[in-house]
Amino acid sequence: MNALIHTTAAATRLVDPYGNPLRTTRERAAAEARAKFRTKLRAAYDAAQTTSENTKHWRFADDLSSAEANSLDVRRTLRSRSRYECLQSNSFAKGIVCTLANDFISTGPGLQIRLKGHEDMARRIERAFLSWARQVRLVRKLRTARLAKCVDGEAFLLASTNPRLRGPVKLDIRVVESDQISTPGWADNQLDANKVDGIHFDSWGNPELYHMLPFHPGDRRGMGNWGEPIDLDPDHVIHLFNHERPGQVRGIPEVTPALPLFAMSRRYTLATVLAAETAADFVALLHTQAGAFEDGHTPQDPFESVDIDRGMMTALPYGYDMKQLKAEQPTTTYVEFRNALLQEIARCIHMPTNKARGDSSGYNYSSARLDHQIYYHALDVERVDWEIECLDRIFEWWLDEALLVNSEFRYSLPPVEELPHRWTWKPAASVNPLQDAKTHIALIDAGLETERDYLMEQGIDPELHWEEIEAQRQRRMAANPQPTTGPAQASAQDDAPNDDANTDDAGNASVARRQPSL
Structure with missing residues (x-):
């Protein structure tokens, strides 16, 4: 026994080799009870309690980092399911994501440059950039990138050279699916904090290298043989995704919370159609309260079908009654349930329900305007990010090449971030x-x-x-x-009453305020 006897004037206690007093069974039980009580007091939030009722609800909650939560396998699964719902199988889902991309990009952003004393130079740069943007179909590519950001969670735009472009600037913009920005053989169990699938970072968190597969992993040319990855300079790559968590470096589909609801909506629609078809397939049912006959055979065996002639009047067997199936469920609640699902689905991308449905019946003027204010404010907030992360960089790429190859623009311009410019977006149609x-x-x-x-x-x-x-x-x-106004006409005009003058109750003439006009 490794206990020692410690004697004092007050009492004699057994202690362990470290000098701590040994506790009796009763003392240990009391200490455990106090610890449980303190633990219970610390868990004062209802959501922090784990009970038999909420265990299943919270079983998928985790404390993973943003990089681990958005691992390669998770992103691949979410992308495939999101594309299946939003682009292939669900008409409401496709309408929602396409409406979002159309409203966000609209007819494309416009460029305005302010150069004091050199307004003509600013106009020439604006027109040259617009001409180049039309050649490379920039608006269409931006719309595709916004659609990919919603459905895939990420959009990548690369600076490339297209020798077939007209004009001196051969810069082109290439939109690449997020599947192709990947490192061959990447495993999520790698522990290098400065590397994730497809991207290498420096110690400050800045991308220093992107890996792009020569072929799409889903292309038959790339299946099983992706080849050596292409190293991309981060200065020539634009990576767009929603930064929802600190330290997040890869994105997931914006409609991720709505994917189970999309599937539920389609299942409910199929169940409604099946109920209606089943009721329509059965013309009538024969119902009887009579039992079996002595020989065990009834005039009509169960599930036996009977042909009905057109225009026929007949009598039913004794004890039989006829009735028809009614598709009461889920047909009667289909519209309400579908609209409630669409409202919940559209909320994750701030879209009003009438836009998601493509139907404003049941809306009044004021409620429609209020719902759209929330939606368009969200678009304005995101457009600010796109101006900094996407449009300014594209303009910088173009201007760097234009200054080199076009002698017309050889003018000491400041860097793009210091060049007074502004991006304009077409506003929503006013009601x-x-x-x-x-x-x-x-x-x-x-x-x-x-x-x-x-x-x-x-x-x-x-x-x-x-x-x-x-x-x-x-x-x-x-x-x-x-x-030409002659003297007589001028005199007549002077004597004519002034249309802009009003006379008050005292007879004093006061000049009416001119209606302002643009």
């Missing part, structure tokens, strides 16, 4: 354009908004707009020249 126009007129007259800001908000090039307005004024003057 009350007259009221919105009056609001902007009042703001411009009050000096709280400029005409340039208004035009850019509407996606209109201010300089081009003012040039067209001046040309329109010149055409009108040429078509309808003003007649």
Whole structure:
């Protein structure tokens, strides 16, 4: 026995070799009870309790890091299921993701450059960039990237060279599926914190290398033989995904929470159709309360089918009654259940229910506007990220090459991040354009908004707009020249009452306030 006897003036206790007093069974039980009590007090949140009722509900909760939670196997499974629902099998799902991409990109962003004292140079750069963007189908590629970001969780845009482009700038933009940005033989159990599937990072978390497979893993050319990966310079790669967790480096589909609901909606639709078909297949049922006859045979054996002639009137056997099946469930609740599912599905991407359904019946004017404000505000927030992470970089790629190959632009321009420029997006169609126009007129007259800001908000090039307005004024003057005003006409005009003057109750004339106009 390794216990020692410790004697004091008060009492004699057994102690272990380290000098700690040995506890009796009763003392140990009391200590355990106090520990359990303290533990129970610390778990004061209902959600922190684990009971027999919520064990199954929380069984998939984990404390994995963002990199482990979005591992290669998880991303591959979610991508395939998301593509199956959103692009192949579910018409509502495809309509939702396509509507999101169309609303986000619309007709494409516009570029506005401000160079004081060099306005002509700024206009030439804007027009040259627009011409190049049309050649490479930039708007279509941006829309494809936004669709991939929603369905696949990630979008990759690469800078490449296309010798078949017209003009001196041969830069082209290539959209690559996230499956192709991968490291061959990658295993999720690798412990290098600076490497994930397809991307290498430096000690500061900046990408320093991307791996791209020569062929798509699902392409028959790449199955089983992907070849050596292509090393991509991060300066020539744009990686778009939702940064939802600190330290996250790869994305998952934006519709991930809705995937089980998509499947549920399709199953419910199939069950409804099956119930209706089953009820329609059975013309009528013969029902009887009579038992079997003495020989064990009834006039109609169970599940025996009987032909019914058209226009026939007949009598049923004794004890039989006829009735028809009714598809009462789930047909009667189909529309309500489907709409509730679509509302829950669309919420994860901030889309209002009437947009997700493609149907605004049941909406009034005010509720429709309020729901759309939430949706378009979410688009505006994301567009800011795209301007910094995508559009500015594409413009930088183009401008670097344009300054090298086009002598017209050989001008000491500052870097893109310091070049005064702005991206404009076409606003959503107004449901009350007259009221919105009056609001902007009042703001411009009050000096709280400029005409340039208004035009850019509407996606209109201010300089081009003012040039067209001046040309329109010149055409009108040429078509309808003003007649020469003689002395008599001038006197008559002076004596004519002023339309802009109002007379108050005291007879004093006051000049009416001119209605503001753009």
